[in-house]
Amino acid sequence: MHLFEINPSDYHPVHVVARTPHEAVDLFVTWSAANGRVHESFTVDRLSVDNLQPEQQTQVRNAIAAGLVGIAHFDEEIGWTFSPPMWQPLGADESEGGAR
Numbered sequence: 594m595h596l597f598e599i600n601p602s603d604y605h606p607v608h609v610v611a612r613t614p615h616e617a618v619d620l621f622v623t624w625s626a627a628n629g630r631v632h633e634s635f636t637v638d639r640l641s642v643d644n645l646q647p648e649q650q651t652q653v654r655n656a657i658a659a660g661l662v663g664i665a666h667f668d669e670e671i672g673w674t675f676s677p678p679m680w681q682p683l684g685a686d687e688s689e690g691g692a693r
Contacts, residue, residue, distance in 0.1 A: 594657040596640045596665070601625075601632040608665040610657060610675070614639065624664045624676055649673065 597609045597617040607624075611617035614637050625632060642653050652673045653665070664676040 594660070594662065596642055596653055596657075598638050598640050599635050600638070601635040603632060604630065608640075608667070610653070610662050610665050612662070616662070620663060 594610055594612055595617075597611060597614060599607045599609055599617065599621045601607070607621060609617040609620050611620055618637060621635070642650050642657075645653060649667065649672070656665075656673065656675065661675050666674050666676070668674065
Protein backbone atom coordinates (compact mmCIF):
# COMPACT_ATOMS: atom_id res chain seq x y z
CA MET A 594 0.00 0.00 0.00
CA HIS A 595 1.15 3.50 -0.79
CA LEU A 596 0.03 7.09 -0.40
CA PHE A 597 -0.64 8.92 -3.68
CA GLU A 598 -1.54 12.52 -4.44
CA ILE A 599 -3.79 13.11 -7.43
CA ASN A 600 -3.81 16.64 -8.79
CA PRO A 601 -6.74 17.41 -11.08
CA SER A 602 -6.26 20.47 -13.25
CA ASP A 603 -9.60 21.85 -12.06
CA TYR A 604 -9.73 20.80 -8.36
CA HIS A 605 -7.55 20.72 -5.27
CA PRO A 606 -5.18 17.77 -4.72
CA VAL A 607 -6.68 14.52 -3.43
CA HIS A 608 -4.83 11.90 -1.39
CA VAL A 609 -5.42 8.21 -2.08
CA VAL A 610 -4.14 5.11 -0.30
CA ALA A 611 -3.84 2.23 -2.76
CA ARG A 612 -1.63 -0.66 -3.82
CA THR A 613 -0.67 0.79 -7.21
CA PRO A 614 -1.00 4.04 -9.15
CA HIS A 615 -3.60 2.33 -11.35
CA GLU A 616 -5.70 1.40 -8.31
CA ALA A 617 -5.35 4.97 -6.99
CA VAL A 618 -6.65 6.35 -10.29
CA ASP A 619 -9.58 3.89 -10.29
CA LEU A 620 -10.52 4.90 -6.75
CA PHE A 621 -10.19 8.60 -7.58
CA VAL A 622 -12.28 8.39 -10.76
CA THR A 623 -15.00 6.40 -8.97
CA TRP A 624 -15.01 8.80 -6.00
CA SER A 625 -15.10 11.83 -8.31
CA ALA A 626 -18.02 10.43 -10.32
CA ALA A 627 -19.92 9.63 -7.11
CA ASN A 628 -19.46 13.29 -6.13
CA GLY A 629 -20.64 14.58 -9.51
CA ARG A 630 -17.22 15.51 -10.83
CA VAL A 631 -15.52 14.53 -14.07
CA HIS A 632 -11.94 15.76 -14.41
CA GLU A 633 -10.46 16.40 -17.84
CA SER A 634 -6.91 15.70 -16.71
CA PHE A 635 -4.89 14.96 -13.59
CA THR A 636 -1.48 13.81 -12.46
CA VAL A 637 -0.64 11.03 -10.00
CA ASP A 638 2.38 11.14 -7.71
CA ARG A 639 3.46 8.67 -5.06
CA LEU A 640 4.15 10.46 -1.77
CA SER A 641 6.58 9.40 0.89
CA VAL A 642 4.84 8.95 4.22
CA ASP A 643 8.12 10.17 5.75
CA ASN A 644 7.33 13.68 4.41
CA LEU A 645 4.19 13.95 6.56
CA GLN A 646 4.14 15.35 10.08
CA PRO A 647 5.08 12.68 12.68
CA GLU A 648 1.52 12.23 13.98
CA GLN A 649 0.22 12.00 10.41
CA GLN A 650 2.88 9.41 9.58
CA THR A 651 1.67 7.19 12.40
CA GLN A 652 -1.97 7.43 11.33
CA VAL A 653 -1.24 6.72 7.67
CA ARG A 654 1.14 3.85 8.43
CA ASN A 655 -1.44 2.27 10.75
CA ALA A 656 -4.13 2.61 8.08
CA ILE A 657 -1.87 1.08 5.45
CA ALA A 658 -0.91 -1.79 7.77
CA ALA A 659 -4.62 -2.43 8.42
CA GLY A 660 -5.32 -2.65 4.69
CA LEU A 661 -7.33 0.57 4.41
CA VAL A 662 -7.62 1.88 0.88
CA GLY A 663 -9.54 4.81 -0.50
CA ILE A 664 -9.61 8.57 -0.62
CA ALA A 665 -7.82 9.97 2.42
CA HIS A 666 -8.74 13.32 3.93
CA PHE A 667 -6.77 15.12 6.61
CA ASP A 668 -8.51 17.30 9.18
CA GLU A 669 -6.47 19.15 11.82
CA GLU A 670 -8.92 18.19 14.58
CA ILE A 671 -9.62 14.52 13.82
CA GLY A 672 -6.68 13.42 11.68
CA TRP A 673 -6.99 11.20 8.61
CA THR A 674 -10.32 9.77 7.49
CA PHE A 675 -10.99 7.47 4.56
CA SER A 676 -13.81 7.44 2.05
CA PRO A 677 -15.00 3.99 0.89
CA PRO A 678 -14.07 1.32 -0.07
CA MET A 679 -11.96 1.72 3.10
CA TRP A 680 -10.71 -1.80 3.76
CA GLN A 681 -9.34 -4.56 1.58
CA PRO A 682 -7.42 -7.46 3.10
CA LEU A 683 -3.72 -7.62 2.33
CA GLY A 684 -2.63 -10.41 0.03
CA ALA A 685 -0.18 -13.13 1.11
CA ASP A 686 2.70 -11.28 -0.56
CA GLU A 687 1.89 -7.94 1.07
CA SER A 688 3.15 -7.05 4.51
CA GLU A 689 3.55 -4.07 6.78
CA GLY A 690 7.18 -3.84 5.72
CA GLY A 691 6.09 -3.31 2.12
CA ALA A 692 3.68 -0.57 3.10
CA ARG A 693 6.15 2.30 2.75
